[in-house]
Amino acid sequence: MGNEGINRAKYTVTAVLTGIFLCACSKEEAVETKPLPPATQSVPVIEEVRETTRIITDLVGYDTGEEMIVYVLSEKEESTFTLINEESKDTLFVGELKPTDKEIDGMRLYIGDLTSFSGEGTFKICTHDVREGISISVRANILDERLQNLVERLEKIETDSQAKDCYRLAVMMLAGDVYDEESVDWAYVKKSIKEKLKEELKILEAQDGINEKNVSDRLLACAILADFYSVYGDIEPDEVKECLDTAVAIYDRCLPFSESADKVALYFADASLNRATGQSGYRKGTEHYEHTDERGEYADFEFIADMIYLRSRNVADFDRCADMVKKIVNDADKVAQKTDRKGFGVVSDIDSKGIDSTLDDLMRCSMADYILSENAYEQIRRDHIHYLYGRNPQMKDIIEENDDINTLSKLIFVMK
Numbered sequence: 001m002g003n004e005g006i007n008r009a010k011y012t013v014t015a016v017l018t019g020i021f022l023c024a025c026s027k028e029e030a031v032e033t034k035p036l037p038p039a040t041q042s043v044p045v046i047e048e049v050r051e052t053t054r055i056i057t058d059l060v061g062y063d064t065g066e067e068m069i070v071y072v073l074s075e076k077e078e079s080t081f082t083l084i085n086e087e088s089k090d091t092l093f094v095g096e097l098k099p100t101d102k103e104i105d106g107m108r109l110y111i112g113d114l115t116s117f118s119g120e121g122t123f124k125i126c127t128h129d130v131r132e133g134i135s136i137s138v139r140a141n142i143l144d145e146r147l148q149n150l151v152e153r154l155e156k157i158e159t160d161s162q163a164k165d166c167y168r169l170a171v172m173m174l175a176g177d178v179y180d181e182e183s184v185d186w187a188y189v190k191k192s193i194k195e196k197l198k199e200e201l202k203i204l205e206a207q208d209g210i211n212e213k214n215v216s217d218r219l220l221a222c223a224i225l226a227d228f229y230s231v232y233g234d235i236e237p238d239e240v241k242e243c244l245d246t247a248v249a250i251y252d253r254c255l256p257f258s259e260s261a262d263k264v265a266l267y268f269a270d271a272s273l274n275r276a277t278g279q280s281g282y283r284k285g286t287e288h289y290e291h292t293d294e295r296g297e298y299a300d301f302e303f304i305a306d307m308i309y310l311r312s313r314n315v316a317d318f319d320r321c322a323d324m325v326k327k328i329v330n331d332a333d334k335v336a337q338k339t340d341r342k343g344f345g346v347v348s349d350i351d352s353k354g355i356d357s358t359l360d361d362l363m364r365c366s367m368a369d370y371i372l373s374e375n376a377y378e379q380i381r382r383d384h385i386h387y388l389y390g391r392n393p394q395m396k397d398i399i400e401e402n403d404d405i406n407t408l409s410k411l412i413f414v415m416k
Contacts, residue, residue, distance in 0.1 A: 053129040059390030061137030073107040084124040093117045147415045154408045162217040164405040171409040210253045212260035219269040222250040226272035264298040271305040275312035332368035335361045345383030359410035
């Protein structure tokens with residue numbers, strides 16, 4: 001090979017090595033370079049499907065024979081709705097949609113009534129604009145089925161709060177006392193009472209088991225045990241004597257710390273022991289209690305204590321009883337006055353005041369209904385239940401997503 005060939009070979013090798021070196025350098029310095037903008041790609045535009053019609057009903061369904069109302073929200077003028085057999089697609093009922101002066105989410109509210117329909121089963125409610133419709137069930141005892149499911153759900157919720165655990169039991173026993181014994185799962189109540197009795201006996205045995213920090217919770221347990229004696233004593237008297245003895249012992253041990261006790265918890269204990277024993281000391285405690293509008297951890301027990309006091313045979317202050325009954329009826333009347341029968345049949349402030357306050361109102365309606373014995377508030381109660389279970393503008397089951405013991409306990413009382 002001549003010099004020219006050697007030089008050419010050297011040049012080739014040098015060029016290759018230089019290329020490799022430059023490539024390596026470009027890789028190391030890539031972080032500092034700015035990448036070229038990506039090639040423009042066409043992105044498909046997804047148009048939002050705007051809702052123009054909404055059919056609203058109870059997501060669970062209706063009892064046969066009760067008032068059955070369906071609501072429609074629509075941007076268009078609506079005149080009728082149809083009830084269709086889900087399998088055969090046959091039209092079973094045609095109802096009128098009456099317009100209201102209410103607008104929600106830019107749509108007018110219409111009301112339809114299918115109470116006169118006498119069929120039973122699962123059907124589809126349709127409008128001209130919503131041909132697929134929405135399913136609705138109509139069958140006997142559907143409210144009882146819903147109540148049973150709710151009770152089972154409530155009993156499964158675990159809590160480390162003495163107040164919530166006692167409230168669940170207090171409402172169950174009140175419901176069984178006011179309505180009928182069969183409406184309560186006594187197996188669950190008895191099991192819970194036995195557990196509570198065992199726990200409280202251990203605390204009593206401890207030298208400093210009751211103190212200013214836990215005195216309110218001890219008074220709640222005292223009230224529950226005494227109330228069980230009053231409500232269940234006629235059924236199985238031998239089982240409940242120890243409950244009353246323990247309740248009295250708890251109360252006596254709590255007295256030195258009464259200044260640290262929550263006033264509602266003390267009132268609850270006084271009312272329960274007054275009913276169970278008839279002793280004047282407990283009666284005076286209930287009659288010295290002054291009702292307030294303050295809310296606290298134990299506030300929900302005030303209504304329970306009122307009902308226990310009213311149902312006691314050991315009452316001397318009849319004027320106080322008359323005032324309490326009058327207040328219950330007046331509160332129920334206020335609920336009736338602010339119920340919007342031209343809309344969803346519920347109190348006008350239901351969305352702003354919260355479910356718990358609404359259920360407090362409905363508990364008073366239930367008691368007023370019981371006291372007056374004329375079903376004056378029955379429809380109000382049912383309309384609120386339907387609203388909470390989905391017959392609302394959002395078509396949302398408000399109960400399904402709620403697992404608060406006090407809230408579910410109140411609902412159970414309202415649904416009895």
